Amino acid sequence: MSLPPAFDDTLLQRYDRPGPRYTSYPAAPRFHEGFGDRELREQIVRSNENPVPNRISIYVHVPFCESPCFYCGCNRIITRDHSRGEHYLQMLDREIRRVGPLFDDDRETIQLHLGGGTPNFLTPTQIGRLLAMLKRHFRFSDAANRDFSIELDPRFVTPGEIGELAALGFNRASLGVQDFDPVVQEAVNRIQSVEQTLGIIEACRAHGMRSINVDLIYGLPKQNVEGFARTLDTVLQARPDRLAIYGYAHLPELFRAQIQLKAEDLPPAGVRLALLRLAIEKLTAAGYEHIGMDHFALPGDELARARHDGSLHRNFMGYTTHADTDLVGLGVSAISHIGGSFSQNPRDLPTWEARLLHQPDALPVWRGLALDDDDLVRADVIGRLMCLGVVDIPEIERDHGIVFDSYFADALARLMPLMADGLVTVDFERIRATERGQLMLRHLAMCFDAYLHDRADAMAPARFSKAI
Numbered sequence: 001m002s003l004p005p006a007f008d009d010t011l012l013q014r015y016d017r018p019g020p021r022y023t024s025y026p027a028a029p030r031f032h033e034g035f036g037d038r039e040l041r042e043q044i045v046r047s048n049e050n051p052v053p054n055r056i057s058i059y060v061h062v063p064f065c066e067s068p069c070f071y072c073g074c075n076r077i078i079t080r081d082h083s084r085g086e087h088y089l090q091m092l093d094r095e096i097r098r099v100g101p102l103f104d105d106d107r108e109t110i111q112l113h114l115g116g117g118t119p120n121f122l123t124p125t126q127i128g129r130l131l132a133m134l135k136r137h138f139r140f141s142d143a144a145n146r147d148f149s150i151e152l153d154p155r156f157v158t159p160g161e162i163g164e165l166a167a168l169g170f171n172r173a174s175l176g177v178q179d180f181d182p183v184v185q186e187a188v189n190r191i192q193s194v195e196q197t198l199g200i201i202e203a204c205r206a207h208g209m210r211s212i213n214v215d216l217i218y219g220l221p222k223q224n225v226e227g228f229a230r231t232l233d234t235v236l237q238a239r240p241d242r243l244a245i246y247g248y249a250h251l252p253e254l255f256r257a258q259i260q261l262k263a264e265d266l267p268p269a270g271v272r273l274a275l276l277r278l279a280i281e282k283l284t285a286a287g288y289e290h291i292g293m294d295h296f297a298l299p300g301d302e303l304a305r306a307r308h309d310g311s312l313h314r315n316f317m318g319y320t321t322h323a324d325t326d327l328v329g330l331g332v333s334a335i336s337h338i339g340g341s342f343s344q345n346p347r348d349l350p351t352w353e354a355r356l357l358h359q360p361d362a363l364p365v366w367r368g369l370a371l372d373d374d375d376l377v378r379a380d381v382i383g384r385l386m387c388l389g390v391v392d393i394p395e396i397e398r399d400h401g402i403v404f405d406s407y408f409a410d411a412l413a414r415l416m417p418l419m420a421d422g423l424v425t426v427d428f429e430r431i432r433a434t435e436r437g438q439l440m441l442r443h444l445a446m447c448f449d450a451y452l453h454d455r456a457d458a459m460a461p462a463r464f465s466k467a468i
Contacts, residue, residue, distance in 0.1 A: 002342075005290050005438035007277050011421055012439065013269060018464040019442045020451075021293070022386050023316045024342055025379040026369060026451055027464075028335065031344055035368030040343050041102065042338075047339035053324040056103065056138065057111035059317055060092070060130065061331035063349065064121040065418055066156060069190045070260040071178070071220060072341055075333040075347055076117040085122045086153035093133050094356040095330055098363055100137025103328075107142040109134075111322045114150040120157045125377045131168055138328075144241055145302070147322065149211075154196050159203035166207035171205045174213040180234055181227035184220050187265060201238050211301060214240040218275035219248035221265035228275050232282045242297045243288060244318075245279045247272070247468060276439075276468070290438055292386055295319050304439070312387040317367070319387070340376065343368030374450065377402060382445040389433035389441060414447040 020027040047053075063077045064085060077084075113132070114127070122130070126152075140146075149172035150165060150346040162173075177197055178190060185191050204212050214235055218228065235243070250266060252258040267275065280290075289304045295318070297303040306312040306321040313323035315336045327337040332352040335344045346352040346366040354365040371379065377400040384391045393404045403411065415431070418424050423437035424444055433444055446452055 006435035007280060007281055007439070008436055009029065009270075009273050009277075011423070011436065012273055012276075013030060014441055015440055016269070016466050016468040018466050019446050020449070020464055022382055022442065022445050023314060023318070023381075024253075024335070024337065025445075025449070026184065026342075026375060028342075028373075028447075030451060031342060031367040031369050033367045035341070035343060035365045035370060036365050039370060040338070040341065040363055040365050040368065043339040043341040043343075047326055048107070050339070053326055054107055055110045055141070055322070055325045057113070057315075057320070057322055057325040057327045058109055058116060058134065058138065058394050059327060059329045060119075060335055061115055061117065061329070061334040062119040062121060063117040063119045063332050064087070064088070064201075065389060066115070066121065066154075067189065068257050069178075070188045070221070070257050071217065072256040072257055073249060073251065074117065077349060082121070085126060089122070089126055089130060089133075091353050091356050092130065092331060096133050096137055096362060098361060099328065100134070103138070105245050107139065107326075108143075109138045110141045110143060110145070110325060111147045111148070111317075111320065112140075113147075115317070116151055117441050118153045118156065118194070119150050120152050120161070122162050124168065127165065128168050145321070147320075149174065149196050151176070152200065154200040155192050157200060159199055159206075162200060162203040162207060162209075163207045166204075166209060171209050172211045172213070173200075174215065175200060175208055176215045177231070177235065177241075178215065178217045179220055179223060179228065180231040181223070183222045185405045187221040187260070190214065198234075198238055201240065211241040213242040213244060214238075215244045215246065216279070217246045217248050218279060219250075219267060219272045221261050221267075221340065222272065223267050223275060225274050225278055229282070233281060236286050236372060238297075241301045242291075242295065242303060243283060245276070245283070245296070247276070247292045247294065250468065273468070280439075291319055292389070293439075293441055295455065303357045307388070310388060340371040341368055371449050373400075374401070377407070378448050378450060380446050381408075385431070385433065385445045386441050391431040393429055395433065410453070411448045414453070415444070418443065418447070 063075055065076045065078055067082050068078045148170045150170050151174045154175055170204060180194055201212055283296045289299055291297050291303050291307050302321050303319055311323055313320050315327050315337060329336040332349050333347045335347055343365050344367050345364050353363050355362060381391055381396060397404050415424060415426060419426060423440055424432055425432050433441060
């Protein structure tokens with residue numbers, strides 16, 4: 001059963017330090033360039049031979065945006081030249097032709113997600129062509145629980161185009177909102193009206209999409225409690241199935257667009273926490289369940305049901321109900337999780353294109369990682385904490401052939417201060433996040449992260465955002 005998060009200002013301020021978001025373990029900064037084309041092909045062969053997982057999830061990255069949002073930390077390219085989308089499709093076709101045939105024909109695609117950037121930079125006609133490219137080399141599932149989702153910028157899509165996307169098979173949509181306060185919108189360079197946003201939500205419902213997600217951000221420049229309360233009230237009236245309430249991570253040394261934002265305009269720590277508290281209180285009062293970290297869903301949503309029945313999973317697309325899949329990432333910067341490996345395409349467009357144009361038949365892999373046995377057991381523990389808030393110790397021992405207390409002696413010692421603070425309980429059977437610990441799942445997971453506690457590790461904490 002999902003526990004509602006309990007709010008403790010003092011503890012949250014004390015634990016507000018950088019750490020991975022654990023969309024993977026090990027985290028992406030651990031990937032290295034020694035993992036390339038040959039290693040990825042070997043992992044696909046092994047995965048084909050393994051009956052579980054037999055299904056596939058596909059992520060396609062569309063990097064283009066017409067306008068820069070100054071808070072953004074995504075891999076994106078600012079342009080209004082829509083001919084670049086056409087060229088990008090041609091490059092994607094090259095990658096799909098190389099990657100798709102490597103997977104056995106009996107492996108069906110149960111999940112497809114278009115992310116960005118702004119996927120609706122492409123027209124519905126172009127997206128239809130992209131789906132046709134994929135269908136030629138991947139077998140799309142006809143199952144009722146098939147997920148075809150797309151991220152949408154409501155400023156650059158019309159209700160009519162939503163109908164076209166639904167006709168192509170998209171049944172989930174995720175809309176970026178962040179904040180409706182005009183002062184905040186001007187500060188972050190994202191002017192977006194309530195009317196156009198609610199119109200797109202209404203169009204998604206009218207055309208039969210079964211789930212709608214809305215993204216909000218707390219901690220943006222010029223934000224205050226009163227303005228964010230109005231935003232929350234407006235969004236909650238639209239009753240989206242899911243909400244993601246992200247904390248803004250100000251890392252201008254990593255994300256150049258954030259240089260445009262003035263540090264003095266950011267809300268102080270006390271106000272930032274008040275914004276988070278407000279969001280939790282309003283969402284809980286409106287009947288939303290806490291799924292994990294910064295995600296909430298209505299009780300009937302598939303994410304909430306997966307959280308209850310223990311099938312919730314987390315990957316580079318966020319929380320998902322499809323745990324029994326390999327993730328195939330396509331496009332610039334896209335990340336794959338195939339078999340016991342992670343791999344990532346080049347983050348810059350010219351390098352990704354050059355590998356597709358000038359290296360015949362090569363997979364455009366920039367870096368990756370083959371997981372060893374220790375990575376796998378720790379990934380299992382961390383995944384359970386992040387998705388379920390509980391680790392069944394006998395199951396871990398049985399699945400991985402270890403004695404938990406001795407194998408994780410250091411991790412259990414690191415958990416002791418968190419136990420003292422009431423964030424987690426530990427007994428012979430289970431490790432379980434308490435209500436106070438629900439907002440600090442990353443901190444529980446960090447106790448089991450071998451790389452964070454390797455003294456020879458040169459990884460700087462600045463690579464990660466703060467956990468609150």
